[in-house]
Amino acid sequence: MTFPGGTHDIWLRNWMAAAGINQKSVGIITIPPPQMVANMKVDNMEGYCVGEPWNGVAASQNIGFTHIASQDIWKNHPEKALVVNNAFAANKEDLKKVMKAIIEACKWLDVMSNRKKAASWLTKPNYVNAPLQVIEARLMGSNDLGCDLGVQKYKDDYMTFYNNGIVNMPRKSHAMWFMAQYVRFGLLKAEPAYKALADKLVMSDLFAEVAKEMAVPVQPDMQAFKTTYDVSFDPNNIATYLKTTKR
Numbered sequence: 001m002t003f004p005g006g007t008h009d010i011w012l013r014n015w016m017a018a019a020g021i022n023q024k025s026v027g028i029i030t031i032p033p034p035q036m037v038a039n040m041k042v043d044n045m046e047g048y049c050v051g052e053p054w055n056g057v058a059a060s061q062n063i064g065f066t067h068i069a070s071q072d073i074w075k076n077h078p079e080k081a082l083v084v085n086n087a088f089a090a091n092k093e094d095l096k097k098v099m100k101a102i103i104e105a106c107k108w109l110d111v112m113s114n115r116k117k118a119a120s121w122l123t124k125p126n127y128v129n130a131p132l133q134v135i136e137a138r139l140m141g142s143n144d145l146g147c148d149l150g151v152q153k154y155k156d157d158y159m160t161f162y163n164n165g166i167v168n169m170p171r172k173s174h175a176m177w178f179m180a181q182y183v184r185f186g187l188l189k190a191e192p193a194y195k196a197l198a199d200k201l202v203m204s205d206l207f208a209e210v211a212k213e214m215a216v217p218v219q220p221d222m223q224a225f226k227t228t229y230d231v232s233f234d235p236n237n238i239a240t241y242l243k244t245t246k247r
Contacts, residue, residue, distance in 0.1 A: 059146025
């Protein structure tokens with residue numbers, strides 16, 4: 001996986017738990033995304049969890065296949081976040097401008113006809129530096145799974161960047177879900193102050209200002225939700241969730 005405690009680490013552990021795999025019986029290591037395919041090619045590892053297009057690259061080189069995608073584990077799941085330090089967070093007007101620029105870019109990316117142009121930029125060496133056809137296909141929701149498994153075409157659950165504001169809104173419930181996973185999988189030895197930390201870190205009020213100024217719909221938060229293979233997660237009752245999850 002790509003980083004300890006990062007999203008890909010959690011997708012991997014969540015999938016292993018659902019599959020009944022004892023995580024203490026396998027080695028989970030950190031590899032930078034661009035080095036994933038090369039490390040599997042020389043048998044340094046047997047599989048990996050990483051963002052696109054590196055799954056597609058492995059398939060195109062006949063080195064591996066896509067067993068499961070993150071949208072199969074949690075449809076419309078959160079992934080990347082805009083994170084700033086305290087000094088920049090205090091400069092609210094500049095931060096709002098950055099947030100607005102990102103939302104504008106996300107809206108542009110959700111126009112499917114723009115994605116081929118985005119792929120042409122991302123393929124360059126100073127960006128992702130992966131084959132154009134692989135980046136383009138994965139952005140368009142067409143996944144060649146590899147190993148003669150065929151092409152998986154996602155229709156209502158391909159990668160989105162705006163989706164009527166659903167993607168862009170930071171949710172405290174999501175932050176609390178990830179903290180619960182850290183406890184569940186032993187990355188934290190003691191339970192944190194879930195709500196207090198989420199309140200401190202997630203700038204919901206500032207996002208609401210930006211959303212109002214850009215006419216972006218604000219989504220509900222702090223509601224229970226369920227991922228594909230897990231039990232329901234209620235951010236208001238995390239203790240019950242942890243008692244009923246597979247480790």
